[in-house]
Amino acid sequence: MEQFVDNLALGFSTALSLKNIGLCFLGCLVGTLIGVLPGVGPIATIAMLLPVTFGIDPTGALIMLAGIYYGAQYGGSTTAILVNIPGEATSVVTTLDGHQMARQGRAGVALGIAAIGSFIAGSIATLVIAALGAPLTKLALLFGPAEYFSLMVMGLVFAVVLARGSLPKAIAMIVVGLLLSTVGTDLETGQERLTFGIAELSDGVDFAVLAMGIFGFAEIIRNLENPETRDVVRGKIGRLLPSKEDFKQALPPILRGTGLGAVLGILPGNGAVLGPFASYTLEKKIAKEPSRFGRGAIEGIAGPEAANNAGAQTAFIPLLTLGIPPNAVMALMVGAMTIHGIIPGPQVVTKNPQLFWGMIASMWVGNLMLLIINLPLVGLWVRLLKVPYSLLYPAILLFCCIGIYSINNSTSDVIFTAFFGLVGYALLKFGYEPAPLLLGFVLGKLMEEKLRQALILSRGSFATFVERPVSGGLLLVAAIMLVIALLPAIRKGRDEVFTE
Template identity: 60%
Template sequence: MDVIANLGLGLQVALEPTNLLYCLLGVLLGTAIGVLPGLGPVPTIAMLLPLTYGLAPDSALIMLAGIFYGAQYGGSTTAILVNLPGESSSVVTALDGYRMARAGHAGRALATAAISSFVAGTIATVVIAIAAPLLAGAALAFGPADYFSLMVLGLIASVVLASGSLLHAIGMILLGLILGVVGTDINSGIARFTFEVPQLADGIDFVVIAMGLFGIGEIVANLEDETSRTAIMPKVKNLFPTRDDLRRIIGPTLRGTAMGSVLGILPGGGAVLSSFSAYALEKRVSKNSAQFGKGAIEGVAAPEAANNAGAQTSFIPMLTLGIPSNPVMALMIGALMIQGIQPGPSVMVQQPTLFWGLIASMWCGNLMLIILNLPLVGLWVKMISVPYRYLFPAIVLFSVIGVFTLSNSTFHVYLLAGFGILGYIFKKLDAEPAPLLLALILGPMMEEELRRAMMLSKGDAMVFVSRPISATMLAVALVLLALMVAPALRKKRESAFHEDS
């Protein structure tokens, strides 16, 4: 009954005209950036962060969340029609979806993707509504040592699951931790890593780093990869799947939803890991496994359900523990902090309308997507032909204006340029900056919890292994570290990411 009452409260918030408008704006923008290869939810949300200063907290989070799961829809549309996955999570969908389109079944493939995503989104909303309060209640039993160990585990997991070199991932985490402590120490009042620059006394603004690394850096790198593509869209007809299609996609949709719901919660998880795992699982258990890669409708349903479920359940650790499971959730925490809200279990108690309104809006957004996306297929495909050289100046201008308005300081603009260059260098070195963003968010929180734990234990470091929760977290982190140095596993990991790319 509590879940029903809470969802009722959330629907009251989500159905407010203003929030419905921002939800619609978010899912439409998310679909658009999902369609365009090279753009994605991370750089888009990073560039939109300055706008959230003037919005109500619930409207801001609803819009940003809509961008995230809306991008999963958009990526699948072009993956099916023209074999151009707009999102990395839609790469798997293209394997069978594009084959179906080539065979004249584009409408069935699109309908399957839409239905599977909507079912997964609906179930994932219920999963969040049930699991989040339970996890938040358990988190209330966490002490400072437990929180510190949990954050250590989150950072270690981000290293394991990050693509590219392990050394690069570790380096990104260390750099993120260093950037996180720039500014004045709140306990001693001593300036750290400011190099006598007064503008750094309050630290480096999270928005500047996010927009530089992911906004400017990613887009500049994409300019080099621009190729001339001519998108020839196949005819889309018969958007309603047959009865046999529905029978075949029920199992894959439910299994993909279950896989995505679980993997979305894990650090480093989310839509990409969920879609690849669900496809691999379905290929093993399906009666039509021989058709996979040749136009199997199950190969569209499973990853589409998984990526949407994974995108939504990744909100659970962010909302309840204040721990981001992927870069998008790190940006969401940044948006909460901009609004003066500290993520964690207290959000559910202190901001119930925000918490439940965001959850209920996910169902509203998924409903909007299934109603709007199929009629607008032609528009989304035409967007592929927009050259990056036209998008880039507008993106840079928008980013500079957004950063300048943070404090009306040109210093932030210089920082944006610096981090943009740094993001481009990371791209050229194949160093994924996502672990840096996670460490940037978790670093100050880790330092605070470490100090609290040491003060309460009167300097006894054994508190981290004497508490069962903390000891368990550290043990899991040690196991992950041991697995990282295992040569056989490292080769499999590198091979998997090589195939992924």
């Protein structure tokens, strides 16, 4: 307990330095600014803003990125409530009752309760992370190469099972990601692999280039296909602060949503996405008048928004303790850490306690910041939502180009990004989800390293992965998950969860 307090104190002393508060604020602000744009989800937002953080020290950069992430999440909710366009899968649920409330002239209260619910959820989730962080890292330090490899396999399997769409297609995307990670000079033998003789590829595919192309540019092209029909709420936003009654009605769903979201968020894969859905279903089930849902029930926003934010935050747990990103956003965080020379994993907490605890404390600061930024700035977001897409996307493109160019002052990086934009667009058209690709890409190098180490130790025998109890157990869990996902009954249920 004492250690817990000490750790948090260290974290807050880092996060509350003037510079880091500033970065957190800036991150939240630009994150919301981009996240509010319809059709730009958190992944695209982070991918686009990644280059901005490269000039900053690692702790500051990660604090800013986390701020961008929360900002983007909240921006997505704002869009969901005001325009009825979910910026991302997790805010689909928010559109149901949020937009109805907005139509009834209660947009302000909807936005307010979303911000307050997110803040409460974020505060609780921060404590959960702080409490689980240290023990889990100790556990991870006992892992050998075989265990690590199996853990990553399990993480990828979870990612596939909990993702939307076809299972074989998701696995295929992971394989493509792994394949892309082998491009460049082989670390052990120094030989160049899959470089097509292009000198710029000998360092491998740049993470920011891949992410910006596949998530940023591909999404812009995709959005252009659908002619815009935007239904920005006209009329008054109304008062922002919920009344005492509203708050009383919303508090229990917020707490239940926080619990659900926090637990689901830790799961590898898109666990965080399930949180809002689960929370909405739960609230509707236990409500006295379920018919109010879909017609502007405040519980229908409070619960899912809290679940969303709690899940978004506990998703950091596998990343910070085990070094395994549970979803594409966390994969982007891994990329950002690696660029700053930090290899995510259990060693971060011992080698870089300031960074580790500073980031955790900054999560709480970031949530507070969002509450402060968003309530007074709602008017600005509403105005921004009225700017037509045809004017916005050329600006986004220019920003992205400058960002990519600035990473290495390289024009070839810009051209590679355009190429990955084409690839990303093709993947969307073929019905592939790009998120597993990014996960495979991020984990690829580490997986290959651990695989090689494990096979050297076992003298070339694959049996080592099954024979070592922890490694075997992890693989067994992965296998069971895969089998369950393939059972027809469950598959149908899974499809329903994602299409509802």
